[in-house]
Amino acid sequence: MYDFPALRRRGFLTAVGGAAALGVLGLAGCGDGSTDDSSDDSGSGGGTPRRGGRLRAAFAGGGASETLDPHLASLFADAARAKALYDKLADYGPDLSAQPRLAEKWEANKSLDRWQVTLRSATFHDGKAVTAADVLYSYRRIADPDQAFRAKASLEPIDLDASRATGTHGIEFVLKRPTAEFPNILAAFGAYIVPDGATGTDFDTKPVGSGPFRFVSFAPGRSALFRRYDDYWEGAPHLDEIEFVVANEESARVNALLGGQVEYAHELNPTTARAHEGKGQIEIVRLRNSAMQGFAMKTDRAPFDDKRVREAFFLIADRQELVDGALSGAGVVGNDLFGKGYEYYAADLPQRSQDLDRAKALLKQAGAENLKVTLDTSAVAAGFTEAAGIFRDQAAKAGVTIDVRMGSKDSYWSDILDSGTICCYRSGAMPIEAHISQRLLTDSTTNATKWHHKDFDALYQQAQSTKDKTERTAVYERMQRRLYAEGGFLVWGFADWILGTAKNVKGVEAKAPANSLDWARFDKVWLA
């Protein structure tokens, strides 16, 4: 039900979010959604923001099919442009908890199935106020049954027919069931607020939003130019203009940055980062713990329907070797749980490490000696094929023969959903609750580990019906303990998300997961 930052198509675009965590150079600010939380990535103090200038930012893009319709956003470039032009009611902080944006506050009734949301006073670029009608129009457009907007699944818990405006700035959302994490829905990927009545053609010719920048020009697959919106509710951006340019090849983005053709390059390779880190020519910003990296075991079929086999696989993995080999060292090891560093993460569980003897013993108990499995992989994401090869060699030491099978990268995610037994997997940043609801419930739409347990579903419902946060945290911990012991995800690492900026770019937040509030947040950036 919770859709998030999955990004379509080409491998290097897919499914990554940055995660919040200690940016190497980040100095301060745990971006809680308030105004002045940018830390200075350059490590040189930064000083007071200077107004003016145009920043050119290079992203991998979607070619001639790109659109500025924020509800169709699916690539990083789409998301970055959408957040410059539009706002959501809420957005994710560095720990992936929802922070108020256009919504000033929200309040639930006792049973958590009715939420009163109050809008702050903000205006669209045409001067009109953002009202409850705009919010309801936007959400109803996303939920249109004839369309397939990405955020539709995220908004599923909302009964939009019963929800209504309670004034120009008040909305009462009626939910289909208790949802303690309702604010996450308001922050969902693609759930942007557009003016009442805006339709498809408006978005590419004259998009009007309430975001920090207003539209100037757009050439799909090439560039988008936006100018500062002086009446932005959170204060006008420092930059005069922001230009998004598209360069799909990583080498082209790096060259453009080195050659002074752009000031910001999104998504660089670890090897590039190493070559330029500390050399003084450009700044490298690492968003630590960004993308979850792992293997997904299908728990409903042999051999992984036996939890001893799953545990054996947990113990086969030499996580550091995987991080060093598949991620070129740009990341940290994982502990078979999603969401390191995020709200509700069960950080107290002991770090698992390789134990081949125990793995062999478990396989023997399970009657799975001389096990042979096929590991699905594809060039869909950086490091996938490398991870598969490394894990194959590690498994051989425990007597398990892994046959690596390469799949098509354009249809990989769909192919591995139902077929095969174990596959390479990765995920961008999203709240842990979203990870669970999308992937680990009986009726989840993308349950790649086929984790179907009624008692686990019940725990999730219990968490969603628990108002007290401490109690809720305890329920999430119980769920994570279970996943740690016998789940289907072998999470071996979390990859850094790497950006490059010119020396004069200040105010780039390093503690900002991709697609979270402070990621690609150009209204807080300035040119020194």
Added chain:
Amino acid sequence: MSGPLSFVARRLLLGGAQTVAVVLLVFALTEALPGDAAVALAGDQPDPARIAAIREAMHLDRPAYERLLDWAAGLAHGDFGTSLTSGRPVSTYIEDGFGPTLLLAMITVTLLVPLGVGLGVLAARHEGRPVDRIVSSVTLGVYAVPEFALGVLLVTVFALRLGWLPPTAVGYGTDLLGHPAALVLPVLVLLSRPVCSLARLVRAGMVDALDSPYVAQARRYGIPGARVRYAHALPNAVAPAAQQLARTVDWLLCGVIVVEALFVIPGLGTVLLNAVAERDVPVVQGLAVVFGVLTVLLNLGADLVAHRFAPRAGVAA
């Protein structure tokens, strides 16, 4: 009775049939690829219900032949159809991509012909002597370097180290003419191999022609060397060179993906690459038609040129 007109008509007819065959083949191959536009669009959120909804919205749930027929019917009216992914007309994709591709191709060919022919003639005139040796070995050497390697090398040296030229054309969009400096490196890369192959062909053709009895006869008549070389020997070398040139122009006009990606030039190659990744069948088919027609016309042109310069070679239709 094979006058040039009936030759052209036969070739055009054949070319039309070839283009249709190419389009059918491309359609079949795209259909045969794993996944469709809906799966590609859903990416790593392959929620089956969402894929089904996208598929329905794109009318992909209709049989393949129906979609092909619809598209073909539109094509008869000059309508290339609309993109599955964006809903925009395919013709805008082609128009937008064609500009940069055409510009690069024109500049490249304008430089290629004098350079290639000139080097070839130079080498042929000095056959066996140091000039020939140098030209021959350098052209062979450069020909062996793939475009991407040369591109990376040129960018590193001339753009990043020396700072003489911009490393990419990022952000210039279609206005490449407004930034001529950004075109230098891509054109150099595009020129590198065709110049070599053309020069070697011209050299070989001229060497053959200069050794031929009719040139010897012309010399015996006392015709000046320059006239023998350029009026008698060169035309014979032009026939194979023209065919090679046609292939080169075809290669250039179909979008050289490596160069486009390296220098961020949004030409036809980039459009094709994206369309295939997105399984955007109408765009792929539209490009197949354009590429098919271009190939047919260019080869016809080359045959006519060859026919004109060396009629005895007997170009088969």
